[in-house]
Each structure stands twice: as C-alpha cells, then as structure tokens.
Amino acid sequence: MNFRVFPRHLILLSGSLSILALCGAVPARAQTPPAAAVSPALTYADLVDLAEPASLVIKAKIRKQATVEAERSPGLRQGHVRLYIVAKVEEPVRGIVASDSLRYLADVPIGQNGKVPKLTGSQVILLARPVPGRPEEIQLVAPDAQLPANGELETRLRSVLQELSVPDRPPSVSGVRDILSVPGNLAGESETQLFLRTSDQDVALISVIRRPGSAPTWGVSWGELVDGVTGPPARETLAWYRLACFLPPRLPARANLGADQASRALAEEDYRLVRRELGDCGRSRLSQP
Numbered sequence: 278m279n280f281r282v283f284p285r286h287l288i289l290l291s292g293s294l295s296i297l298a299l300c301g302a303v304p305a306r307a308q309t310p311p312a313a314a315v316s317p318a319l320t321y322a323d324l325v326d327l328a329e330p331a332s333l334v335i336k337a338k339i340r341k342q343a344t345v346e347a348e349r350s351p352g353l354r355q356g357h358v359r360l361y362i363v364a365k366v367e368e369p370v371r372g373i374v375a376s377d378s379l380r381y382l383a384d385v386p387i388g389q390n391g392k393v394p395k396l397t398g399s400q401v402i403l404l405a406r407p408v409p410g411r412p413e414e415i416q417l418v419a420p421d422a423q424l425p426a427n428g429e430l431e432t433r434l435r436s437v438l439q440e441l442s443v444p445d446r447p448p449s450v451s452g453v454r455d456i457l458s459v460p461g462n463l464a465g466e467s468e469t470q471l472f473l474r475t476s477d478q479d480v481a482l483i484s485v486i487r488r489p490g491s492a493p494t495w496g497v498s499w500g501e502l503v504d505g506v507t508g509p510p511a512r513e514t515l516a517w518y519r520l521a522c523f524l525p526p527r528l529p530a531r532a533n534l535g536a537d538q539a540s541r542a543l544a545e546e547d548y549r550l551v552r553r554e555l556g557d558c559g560r561s562r563l564s565q566p
Contacts (some may be wrong), residue, residue: 319430320559321513322522324437330418331404334371334438336426337364337379339396345382352420354563357384358393362423364401371438375412381405384420400426402434421562440515447499447516449476450523457534458543465489469547473524483520485547495551509554522558524551 328334341363350359359382366377381403388394404422405415417423424430440446451474458469471483485495496508497516510516528548535541 318561319424320561321433321437322518322558322560323562324434325441325515325518325522326560326562327404327418327422327424328434328437329441331406331422332372333369333374333403333405333407333415334434335366335374335379335403335405335415336368336370336431337366337401337403339364339399339401340378342396344393350384353384354420356387357420358387359384359420360393360396362396364403367400370402370435372407375407378413379403379415380413381415381417381423382420383417383423385423402426402431419562437515445499447519448479448481450474450481450519451476452523452525453529453532453548455534456528456532456544456548458540458547460540461488463489467543469544471548471551483551485550487547493547493550495547495554512556517555518558520551521555522560524555526552 339362343361345359345361347353353359362381362383364379364381366374366379385394385396402424403415403417404419404424405417408414408416424434454472454474456469456471458467460467465487466489467487469485471485473481473483475481479500480498481500482498483495484498485493487493494508497510497520499516510520528545533541533544535544
C-alpha cells in the first residue's frame, strides 16, 4: 500500500538523538520476501551484543514503512537502505513500553533485485532504548537491531535475555590485569593465575594447572579465589562469551609479572592454551562492538 508520512521528529541511528524531518517520504517500491531484509544467521555472540545494551526488547508487527533518502542517512552501509517504520507492539519482552504504536529507524539490506524490501505485515523483535519525552519513539541499539520474529531466533534470544537477567551473571571483561606462573614442588608442575579486568571491579580469575604426566587443565572463577575455579565455560554461554569475545588475542607484555624468562614463557604458553580452547567469538554481523 502506498502512503505518505509526515512525522515531526526521527531518531538517527548514529548514537546521538538527531532530528530528521521526512516530508513526502518515498514509499517501499518492491515486494521482496522479508527474509531478504535480515542480517546473516546470527550467532550467540551477535545476540548478546544486541541484547545486553537493550533496555527494551519488543515483539511487534510492522504497519508502515518509508524509505529515508540516502543524503539523510549518515553512516548507511553499502547495499543497505534506511527505513522509517511504524510498528504495533504485540509483546513487551523486556522493559516497559509506553505506547502500543512505535516509530523508529532501521537499516536493512537491499533485495537481490536491487529494490527496497517490503516489510509491512512482518513480525519483528526490536532491541532498543526509549527516547526521553517521546513515548511513541524508540532508538534501536544498532542499525540492524530489528530481528525477524521466527520461532528459533526468538527462543535463542529469550534464552540469552534470561542469562543476562540473573543477579550472579559473569561481569563484562575488558582485558587482562595481571598474569603470573609459579612452579610447583615437582618437575613439570606449575600453576598460572590470570586476573581479568571486569566491569564490576570484582576479582575474576583464570587458573591453569599443569601436572607431570597429565594434560594441562584450566578453569575460571568469577569473584571467588578459594575453591572457586569451576572449569572451562561451555560454548555459547555468557561466561564463554565474556572470555572468547573480549580477551585480547595475545597477552599484553605489561601484564606478565614473571620474575624470569622461564615463568614469563610459561605464562605466555598458558594464555595461548586458554585462547585456543575458548575458540573464536564467531560474530557474523557487519556492525560489531
């Protein structure tokens, strides 16, 4: 359906709340399957990246869309189009939604036919922040934070939101504070302790144990130093995400507190062991933290 919209204010998806007037906005021009307007298959890390900063998570149905001119779309990626969207709230998943009709901007890929996808009638999940003083407007946490509301993705996202909501969730990790390797009483025995920088300034510790005749073992403790090391985190858990996605690929030299070359080399080796076993963070989105 063709339509024209005359909103007074729009929120640009550039991190700041800029005002944009859309007078005589161009309507969507082609009927492309909604699947063409979503990002590549989202990984666990992608979902946490989007969910963590979102104070609002909303299931909604798109009622209207209009194309924002390229000259009024700063930061728009090649092959994408910015849409002004009006959507009806179907379910507030997280946070309090002040209106049952919402307006926002979203960047979506252009269809393979080179035309703007038609999303009217599609169910979506919005990861967003409220706009102060404007209950009918929201700002997506990222230009691509409009997700298709299919069953599998919705189930995965709700699981991530549950992990993020528990009081004792692992804190955000910003890097390595210190690392120290010390030998044990037997030849070939050692322990490496890796202290992490975290958002809550509490102690987070990775410990690597080596014993003669055995493969090295390691684990992580979030806040407990005594009998608190619980083993490596399982993949696609919040603890794994904190480490795999935010530990630097190489150990910062200034963090190595070893008193001699042998202990420093062992600390380096144990750090590489941890990074190797954590594996790649596995993000697929074009816009990442």
